[in-house]
Amino acid sequence: MSVTGVWVVGAMPDEKVWDLLRAAVQDSSPVPVPVSVHWDVSGGLDWWRGKAHESMFTESTTSPGSWSADEDAFRLSALFDACRDDSEHVEALRDAVMDQFPSDGEEGLFVAVARKASPFSALAYALGPDAVLRLPGWFGDFLLDAEQVRAQLPVAEEALALTGAQRRDAVERIHAWMTGLGDDPDHHADELLDGPLRVLRHAARTGQAAAAHVRWY
DSSP states (O other): OOOEEEEEEEEEOHHHHHHHHHHHHHTTOOOOOOOOSSOOHHHHHHHHHHHTTSOOEEEOSSSTTOEEEOHHHHHHHHHHHHTOOOOHHHHHHHHHHHTTSOOTTSTTEEEEEEETSOHHHHHHHHHOHHHHHHSSSBTTBEEEOHHHHHHHHHHHHHHHOOOHHHHHHHHHHHHHHHHHTSSOTTOOHHHHHHHHHHHHHHHHHHTOEEEEEEEEO
């Protein structure tokens, strides 16, 4: 059975943010602060910075439009996985947040799904470490009230609203990740850049909170 990576970004009522956090605290659930016991995350980020401008994939000679992952790509993927908190309490908070998102297809919701690959990891590889660390939250997970959404939107726009050669390079890198580590050659790479911004702009415009999380199914 194939593993499916999902990244969800959604708007939600502002008053629900603190209700969810209070409930999490009462349930002895910590606020999500990812900590890896298997990785030196700081050292891993330093390693990634040294590799950020290099390609970690080789274009396939037998399957046009597809890529093969180099050893560094697998190492980077493992780093992203190590940065994710998948503890029981945090997963329960993610479930509670999901319940507050609008129904599928509405302006305040973006869902990216990929076979055998994490959509957020593909985006992170495309953007590079400095841009990713400027995004809200931590490696694809955040929970922002309405005031924080307005404060973080300009930073997210700077990281994601790419144009020209920068955008073309990011789209190619997303595609390399999705075909080299995943099995999703038809993934809409542009939406990984546009979708999250669309939700954050909607939330800022309507005075709502916003949240995002990475999941595997």
